[in-house]
Amino acid sequence: MPDVVVADTSCLIALxxxxxxxxxxELYGRVxxxxxxxxxxxxxxxxxxxxxxxxxxxxxxNWNFKSIKVRRVLSR
Numbered sequence: 001m002p003d004v005v006v007a008d009t010s011c012l013i014a015l016x017x018x019x020x021x022x023x024x025x026e027l028y029g030r031v032x033x034x035x036x037x038x039x040x041x042x043x044x045x046x047x048x049x050x051x052x053x054x055x056x057x058x059x060x061x062n063w064n065f066k067s068i069k070v071r072r073v074l075s076r
């Protein structure tokens with residue numbers, strides 16, 4: 001399992017709705033998201049989620065991020 005995960009809005013909302021957002025920290029340790037995701041989430045994020053702007057937009061477009069599937073996280 002990776003030590004770092006980049007969380008998207010749907011993951012944050014789904015885990016928050018079932019009051020299990022701490023699973024991200026328990027499973028991955030370091031959680032990162034973007035200001036855009038934090039804004040779309042619409043609530044205060046826990047202080048252990050690092051909100052970081054993407055520096056290289058071109059590189060971001062070339063990467064194929066794997067989304068966290070909530071059902072996969074919950075099945076563990």
